Each structure stands twice: as C-alpha cells, then as structure tokens.
Amino acid sequence: MLDPTSVQRHDGSTYQRPSIQGSMSVQPQDNAQWEQALTFIAVDRDKQAYSQLFSYFAPRLKAFGLKMFGNEQQAMEMVQDTMLNVWQKARLFDASRGCASTWIFTIARNVRFDMLRKKQSRKDELSADDLFFDGDYPEQEGTDSNEWDLWLLAEKVAPHFAKLPPAQRDVMEKVYLEEKSHQEVSEELAIPLGTVKSRIRLALDRLREAIDDPRS
Amino acid sequence: MIHAVKHHPALELLEQYIEASLAPELSLAIAAHLDLCPHCQRIKMDLEAEAGTALASLPEEQAAETEWQQMLDFITAQPEVVAQMQQRQPFALQIQNSEILVPASLKPLLHNKLKWLNLGGISTAKLAGEDQHNVSLLYIRKDSEVPQHTHLGLEITLVLKGKIYDESGCYGEGDLLINTPDHTHTPRTMSEDCLCLSVLTAPLKFKKGLTRLLNPLQHLFY
Numbered sequence A: 001m002l003d004p005t006s007v008q009r010h011d012g013s014t015y016q017r018p019s020i021q022g023s024m025s026v027q028p029q030d031n032a033q034w035e036q037a038l039t040f041i042a043v044d045r046d047k048q049a050y051s052q053l054f055s056y057f058a059p060r061l062k063a064f065g066l067k068m069f070g071n072e073q074q075a076m077e078m079v080q081d082t083m084l085n086v087w088q089k090a091r092l093f094d095a096s097r098g099c100a101s102t103w104i105f106t107i108a109r110n111v112r113f114d115m116l117r118k119k120q121s122r123k124d125e126l127s128a129d130d131l132f133f134d135g136d137y138p139e140q141e142g143t144d145s146n147e148w149d150l151w152l153l154a155e156k157v158a159p160h161f162a163k164l165p166p167a168q169r170d171v172m173e174k175v176y177l178e179e180k181s182h183q184e185v186s187e188e189l190a191i192p193l194g195t196v197k198s199r200i201r202l203a204l205d206r207l208r209e210a211i212d213d214p215r216s
Numbered sequence B: 001m002i003h004a005v006k007h008h009p010a011l012e013l014l015e016q017y018i019e020a021s022l023a024p025e026l027s028l029a030i031a032a033h034l035d036l037c038p039h040c041q042r043i044k045m046d047l048e049a050e051a052g053t054a055l056a057s058l059p060e061e062q063a064a065e066t067e068w069q070q071m072l073d074f075i076t077a078q079p080e081v082v083a084q085m086q087q088r089q090p091f092a093l094q095i096q097n098s099e100i101l102v103p104a105s106l107k108p109l110l111h112n113k114l115k116w117l118n119l120g121g122i123s124t125a126k127l128a129g130e131d132q133h134n135v136s137l138l139y140i141r142k143d144s145e146v147p148q149h150t151h152l153g154l155e156i157t158l159v160l161k162g163k164i165y166d167e168s169g170c171y172g173e174g175d176l177l178i179n180t181p182d183h184t185h186t187p188r189t190m191s192e193d194c195l196c197l198s199v200l201t202a203p204l205k206f207k208k209g210l211t212r213l214l215n216p217l218q219h220l221f222y
Helices: A028-044 A047-069 A072-088 A100-119 A147-153 A155-161 A166-177 A182-189 A193-211 B011-018 B024-036 B038-057 B065-076 B104-109 B209-221
Strands: B091-095 B098-102 B116-119 B122-130 B133-140 B149-151 B155-161 B164-166 B169-171 B176-179 B194-200 B204-206
Touching: A028 A047, A028 A072, A028 A100, A047 A072, A047 A100, A047 B038, A047 B065, A072 A100, A072 B065, A100 B038, A155 A193, A166 A182, A166 A193, A182 A193, A193 B011, A193 B038, B011 B024, B011 B038, B024 B038, B024 B104, B024 B133, B024 B155, B024 B194, B098 B155, B104 B122
Parallel strands: none
Antiparallel strands: B091 B098, B116 B122, B122 B133, B133 B194, B149 B204, B155 B176, B155 B194, B164 B169
C-alpha cells in the first residue's frame, strides 16, 4: 500500500480539497452559464461575458492560490496567468470533454506547476502541458467491463460501501440497490448525467481498492 | 497496447497527480501510465471534474476593486492565442536493435541519444533526474533477474513492453508497480525481453550476499 506520507509533496503545500459533498454551492445551471460565456468569448471576444466569468472565478482562484502558495503575490500572479489563458485560449474549451470549472481548474493547476518549476529554475523538459495532457488520447480497444456488477453482489463489498463519500454512496445506492438508470438518478438528484457516471466510476475504484490487494 | 492494464496507481496518487502536488518525476510515470490506460484516463477526468467543482465552490478571496479592474483591463487588451488541441500518439524508439512503441509522455525526454549502461542482462539509460529523483529506462533481457533489493525511497516501475514478474505477481504493458521502503522484491523476466520506465526517489539497496557488492554500483540503477 502506498503510504501517502511517503510521497513528498514537492511544493510543500498544505492544500486540502474542500469537501464538495455537503454544501454543493455549484449548480448545473452555473456551469451552463459559464460554458455559454466561454463560447461568447471564443466567438466574439465578448468582454462583457468575460468580465462576468472573471468576477466569479478570479476571487476563487485567489483563494485557491493562497492555499497553494501561501502568499498573496504568487496567488495573484497565478490568478492573472490563469484568467489570461481563459481569455486567450477560450476556443480550446470543449464542453463535450468537461465542465467550464474543470477546464479552469486544469489551467490553474498547470500555471501553478510551471510557476513552481520556474522558481526552482529547473531547466529540464518536464512542462505542465506534457505532464497533464488535456487533449484526446488515441482510441484504444475498449476495456470497460461490467465485471464490477458481479463484484457488487458479493458480501465483502458491503462494509466498504458505507465508507464511500456520501455523494458517491447516494448515487451507488440508487443505481445498484434501487436499480435506477443513470438518467433517472441524474434527474432525481438534479446533477448532470456525466456527474452520475463519474461518481459511479470513482466509487467503483474506491471499492476495488478497498477489496483488492491495495497495490493492484 | 491491447493488453488490459491490471495494476493502477492508487486513487490517492492520482489525486495528488491531478493537483500537481506530486514530484514532477513521479507525475511523469503517472502520465505515461495514463497514456496506456483508458481506465485511469477516465478517472483522471473525473477527479479533475471534482477538483473543478471544489474550486468553483471556494469562498471568494477579495482584492481591492481597482486591482481586479486593472487585471481585467490588462487581460482583455491581450490578443487571442491560436492554440491547437494537442495530439497524443505513441512513438517508436530504437532499443537494442528493435523498435518499441513508447508513450507520448516520454517524448520530451527522448530527444537525446540514449546512453546505455549494461550489467548482466540489464541495461539502463538515464532520462532525467536531479537531486532526489531519477528517471530511467530499464531494459531487462529475457530470463534475467534484478537482484533482490529494498527501496530507500519510492520506486515506480511502469512496464512499457514485455512482462516482468516479482513476488507479488506478473506485470504487463501499462502496469504500474509501486514499491515503498517496506517492500523487498526480486523482479525477473521470463520468456521475453522487457522494457520499463523506472522512477526512483532514492537509491536502491541490494540485500543479499554478493549482490550487496552492487551497492557501490547502484548508480547503475539510479
């Protein structure tokens, strides 16, 4: 088992991801609105749409930057670089690949990585764009399997089920115990279909880890 | 690359990867695994979506209104950048007289000619590494054994071609072996040659008899 303490965080950050289980302040319609803003920016260089996106995300990116860097100056540098990328590369945003907030997170993450790299004046070739690839991977033979459906019937899963994060457990219960379709769960919980699928995958992965040899 | 990958990074490691909290060399091993593993590609996107929602749910951290306005004015005065969505294709590498497809993630580290060091059935070529972390390719000829060793730090091995066996099982293309200081293992090949990516966060320490003499030579493996 990989002991998390054995993995050094090279940035010394103490960032803990805020829990998104309890207070779900982001609604699906927010993301739809941001997606629309990004489209306006991409197509029309729409400054008003950008300004709205900016006033929502810049202060939150600053909060994120403060947690990551622990200082105001670098946090603001990260905000500016991230929001500049949003303005300049809005055409790269592809709603079919993920939400607007996901895209902005990946930009901020990459900006932060490259800032740390620059600070350490590392000249090697490890850049964020290569390490955190954001395009389409080439198609591979499908390895999606339903073997997990069988596993879930097994009693050994039950004790681990209770330990899933609540948001994932809710979805799993509806799908596997109440036998609802992903679409039904999406409507019932008012969350996007992609989120239902993503929570199921994450939950399955957590269960797999809990049951398996932790290394495999 | 049709082999179904069986050994994946722990979720915790993937979480640290997508936050860029891992050492870059470890991230490289994860990125190369992702190139080979559609399952983890999806998990990566899921985790990034979670992190995006978390970001959008953070409480605001305000700055002076003029500061925001200046930033906004500066940004919107900048021209659009014509950027292309990247393509990700494996590429062919000449190794030991054969051509092997390696993951696209490794490409930035492979433009120099590789310098191989040979020891018995094992060859290594260093790709990158400063101070703590070391990235190398490890080519193990068939029917060879890497002497039993423990790890002073973390060792991540990604199988790129062929198969490798150790006390815990068999690892094929795309499989990731993660060893921490409490693991001792003796990896070996059987009927085929094997190419691996190896990332070490500290030198290996060899355990047994004569192979302990290798310890002064461990730079071969590091």
